[in-house]
Amino acid sequence: MQRYTINIxxxxxxxxxxxxxxxxxxxxxxxxxxxFMGINIxxxxxxxxxxxxxxxxxxxxxxxxxxxxxxxxxxxxxxxTSNKFFGDPLFPPxxxxxxxxxxxxxxxxxxxxxxxxxxLPSFHTRxxxxxxxxxxxxxxxxxxVENIDAIGGPRGxxxxxxTMNVMGDVIHLPWMLIWVLIGCFVCITVLYxxxxxxxxxxxxxxxxxxxxxxIMGVNTNKVKIMAFMVSSGLAGMAGVLYAHVYGYVxxxxxxxxxxxxxxxxxxxGGMGSxxxxxxxxxxxxxxxxxxxxxxxxxxxLLHIWGILPASSxxxxxxxxxxxxxxxxxxxxxxxxxxxxxxxLTHVFPRLRRWVSFK
Amino acid sequence: xxCGMPAVFPAPAPRRAPADxxxxxxxxxxxxxxxxxxxxxxxxxxxxxxxxxxxxxxxLINFAHGDIFMVGAYIAFFLSxxxxxEGGMFxxxxxxxxxxxxxxxxxxxxxxxxxxERIAYRPLRRKGAHRLYVVITALMCGLILExxxxxxxxxxxxxxxxxxxxxxxxxxxxxxxxxxxxxxxxAVLVFVFLHGIVTRTRIGMAMRAVSYNRFALxxxxxxxxxxxVFTFVLGSGIAGLGGVLFAxxxxxxxxxxxxxxxxxxxxxxxxxxxxxxxxxxLGGFLLAFVEIMVAAFLPSTFRDLFAxxxxxxxxxxxxxxxxxxxxxxKI
Numbered sequence: 001m002q003r004y005t006i007n008i009x010x011x012x013x014x015x016x017x018x019x020x021x022x023x024x025x026x027x028x029x030x031x032x033x034x035x036f037m038g039i040n041i042x043x044x045x046x047x048x049x050x051x052x053x054x055x056x057x058x059x060x061x062x063x064x065x066x067x068x069x070x071x072x073x074x075x076x077x078x079x080x081t082s083n084k085f086f087g088d089p090l091f092p093p094x095x096x097x098x099x100x101x102x103x104x105x106x107x108x109x110x111x112x113x114x115x116x117x118x119x120l121p122s123f124h125t126r127x128x129x130x131x132x133x134x135x136x137x138x139x140x141x142x143x144x145v146e147n148i149d150a151i152g153g154p155r156g157x158x159x160x161x162x163t164m165n166v167m168g169d170v171i172h173l174p175w176m177l178i179w180v181l182i183g184c185f186v187c188i189t190v191l192y193x194x195x196x197x198x199x200x201x202x203x204x205x206x207x208x209x210x211x212x213x214x215i216m217g218v219n220t221n222k223v224k225i226m227a228f229m230v231s232s233g234l235a236g237m238a239g240v241l242y243a244h245v246y247g248y249v250x251x252x253x254x255x256x257x258x259x260x261x262x263x264x265x266x267x268x269g270g271m272g273s274x275x276x277x278x279x280x281x282x283x284x285x286x287x288x289x290x291x292x293x294x295x296x297x298x299x300x301l302l303h304i305w306g307i308l309p310a311s312s313x314x315x316x317x318x319x320x321x322x323x324x325x326x327x328x329x330x331x332x333x334x335x336x337x338x339x340x341x342x343x344l345t346h347v348f349p350r351l352r353r354w355v356s357f358k
Numbered sequence: 359x360x361c362g363m364p365a366v367f368p369a370p371a372p373r374r375a376p377a378d379x380x381x382x383x384x385x386x387x388x389x390x391x392x393x394x395x396x397x398x399x400x401x402x403x404x405x406x407x408x409x410x411x412x413x414x415x416x417x418l419i420n421f422a423h424g425d426i427f428m429v430g431a432y433i434a435f436f437l438s439x440x441x442x443x444e445g446g447m448f449x450x451x452x453x454x455x456x457x458x459x460x461x462x463x464x465x466x467x468x469x470x471x472x473x474x475e476r477i478a479y480r481p482l483r484r485k486g487a488h489r490l491y492v493v494i495t496a497l498m499c500g501l502i503l504e505x506x507x508x509x510x511x512x513x514x515x516x517x518x519x520x521x522x523x524x525x526x527x528x529x530x531x532x533x534x535x536x537x538x539x540x541x542x543x544x545a546v547l548v549f550v551f552l553h554g555i556v557t558r559t560r561i562g563m564a565m566r567a568v569s570y571n572r573f574a575l576x577x578x579x580x581x582x583x584x585x586x587v588f589t590f591v592l593g594s595g596i597a598g599l600g601g602v603l604f605a606x607x608x609x610x611x612x613x614x615x616x617x618x619x620x621x622x623x624x625x626x627x628x629x630x631x632x633x634x635x636x637x638x639x640l641g642g643f644l645l646a647f648v649e650i651m652v653a654a655f656l657p658s659t660f661r662d663l664f665a666x667x668x669x670x671x672x673x674x675x676x677x678x679x680x681x682x683x684x685x686x687x688k689i
Contacts, residue, residue: 057490059497121670125677128419131493132628133673135621136666143663154659256621260497267494320505324498331498332481335491 005355014181021174031177033289035245038180039238040281042187044265045274046234051263052271052341053195054227055207057131058118060138061235061262064111066254068236069243070145072107073160076244079103081162093166100167100179104240111236112229114141119228123221126210138259145251156250160243180241187234192274194230203227204272264327270337275344280337287326291319386531387654395650396643397538397607400545403642404600405623407552407635408593414633415568415589416483418492422474422500424620426594429503430467430601431611432511434459435518437466442519456521463602464595471594472587474499480583500617507613517609541603548596549639556635561588569633622649625669631682640680 021031047061080096082088091099117137122130146154167175194200202223205213214220243249261284269280299314308314330337345351405427412420441455450458478499482492525536556562564585567575575582604619605611626645630637645665652664672679 057493117670121674121677125673128413128493128632129628129673129677131419132625133670136625136669136673139621139662139666140670143659143666147657147659147663260501263494263497267491315509317505317509321502321509324501324505327498328478328495328502331487331491331495335482335485335487 018174018178021177035177035180037282037285038184039241040285041184041278042238043235043262044281045187045191045277046231047262048266048277049191049227049231051266053203058134059131059263060134060259062254062258063138063141064114064232064235065239066141066251067114068107068111068239069249070151071110072103072240073157073243073249075103075106076163077159080166081159094170096167097170104237107240108233108236112233115229115232119225122224138256142251142255156248158248161247176245183237183241267337270339270341272341273339273343276337276339390532391650391654393534395647396542398650399643399646400541401600401604402623402626402646403545403639404596406627406638406642408597409624409627410632410635410638411589411593415565421496422503423597424616425500425503426467426471427597427601428616429470430463430598431605433466434463434602434605435516435611437462438519438521452521460602464598467598468591468595471590475590504613504617516611518605537607553635565589628679629669629672631679634681637679637681
């Protein structure tokens with residue numbers, strides 16, 4: 001019974017969320033925040049596989065999200081909608097809700113292939129130099145996308161809203177929320193199964209001592225390729241979902257700032273802790289959204305108290321001062337993050353009565 | 359908005375010779391582009407030298423360094439507008455303003471760098487935190503510097519007043535401004551100076567000792583913190599100098615100007631072999647040469663693509679850069 005607790009809780013939560021959304025209990029804003037929470041969970045926990053479990057410093061993770069977003073958007077536009085470039089939809093519109101997973105899978109595979117850009121140099125290179133390679137990969141991907149004029153180049157790419165409308169026409173459900181929830185579930189299951197499997201134990205082995213791992217018979221190159229490809233594939237899935245939630249993608253949305261967001265979530269949660277990173281992704285999304293309201297409120301308050309002169313105003317840019325500041329303080333006070341590299345059940349042993357990770 | 363926008367990061371436009379040279383041969387335009395690349399590379403080299411100094415001593419990628427360069431440019435802007443005759447407080451002449459701005463900017467920028475070291479990096483180093491945490495702190499400090507600047511000073515772009523009369527020397531169809539010569543000359547001078555410090559002086563020997571073994575250093579009676587502070591003073595001061603020169607050459611100041619230039623300079627340092635002064639200098643010019651040539655003979659949107667792809671190839675084939683020494687791993 002304990003084995004299935006998490007699955008049951010997740011299923012119940014997902015069903016109730018979808019039901020509430022379908023009944024119209026949430027307004028669009030809350031729904032969007034919920035979906036971004038899910039996307040952030042996928043993005044952060046996939047980065048956690050490389051940065052946390054494998055101990056490499058990858059700081060260009062948003063590049064793979066970009067690949068996923070563009071490939072997924074392109075496929076979904078070709079598959080389900082008619083436009084002047086690609087002509088009629090490839091599949092009948094009734095098939096859209098059933099074939100959308102295909103889009104997710106294909107886009108993830110494409111992103112995983114791009115993960116090879118980082119995975120192959122990682123055989124010889126590590127630490128700082130690998131960090132540079134990941135940054136370079138991020139810029140290369142953005143640059144490639146911006147130089148292909150057929151998919152909009154620097155203007156971005158849109159048209160995914162119609163796919164959503166097609167799906168909504170077949171059965172009226174909050175489809176995007178459903179896909180985000182399924183994506184989260186798949187991502188966490190894949191990561192959890194991978195890290196706890198015998199084969200996947202090679203990943204923390206590479207983190208702790210690569211040479212020793214090699215001597216003990218771990219094929220480190222294979223482990224690295226696998227970890228980078230799984231991680232970038234999952235990031236690609238987050239990208240598809242992101243593109244469809246927004247209905248518009250632009251390559252510059254996936255620049256180094258987005259990658260930094262991922263790093264913030266991973267180090268906030270604790271490297272190598274799946275549950276910690278999930279908590280951190282949720283907390284980070286909420287924090288970003290909360291600052292949207294807190295900053296104007298603080299602005300009003302400071303004006304009333306007369307601390308701030310009437311001419312100046314606190315703008316939303318302060319958000320990007322406050323978030324790095326939080327992370328700096330975290331690094332000074334609790335560098336291992338919220339949970340360290342432990343899972344929630346290790347931090348709160350009583351949970352084990354209800355949940356078992358096996 | 360943040361990265362790679364052409365207006366933010368202007369490629370030096372090829373300054374064409376007068377009209378009768380307009381039909382200049384390919385060779386002439388190539389040499390002209392080489393001169394441009396030398397100027398552009400000087401900025402990269404000036405920033406890359408700071409990266410490489412700090413890395414060489416602390417094994418820390420100081421990701422905030424590009425933003426320190428930005429801070430330097432802003433300090434130069436405020437100093438020079440404050441001191442100039444038109445609208446300034448002191449009403450100095452342009453020559454005097456330039457002569458005062460450069461050392462004052464270097465001083466204030468190095469104060470900024472040292473402050474960063476004191477409040478962000480040193481506590482972590484004292485605690486013996488993992489290197490990664492320091493790198494993340496540096497990344498976040500950079501974000502705070504650029505976004506704090508944006509929040510405090512607003513997004514309006516500023517232009518440095520002209521401090522130098524522009525003269526154009528023409529040598530056989532190749533136009534060179536005095537500013538370009540000044541920039542290139544300064545970069546070479548700084549390199550020679552730094553190389554001298556690192557290889558010839560006692561403090562340079564101490565710096566090399568820190569990078570060799572940081573834990574044995576105090577046992578030899580060398581004050582670790584002073585050496586590190588000196589490194590930051592040196593690196594940030596050079597970045598400030600680069601900021602002044604950049605602001606004089608491309609008078610568009612905006613908070614994110616240091617981010618992209620910083621990343622590129624970092625790449626230059628890595629390509630040269632980070633931790634080595636010669637490598638940073640050479641890498642800066644190499645990267646600028648590639649970028650300018652791509653921008654001159656191909657669509658300029660390919661510039662980043664080529665620059666980063668070359669970096670990837672170099673690191674793949676020679677993981678420690680041109681001058682870098684491979685470290686052996688002990689089991």
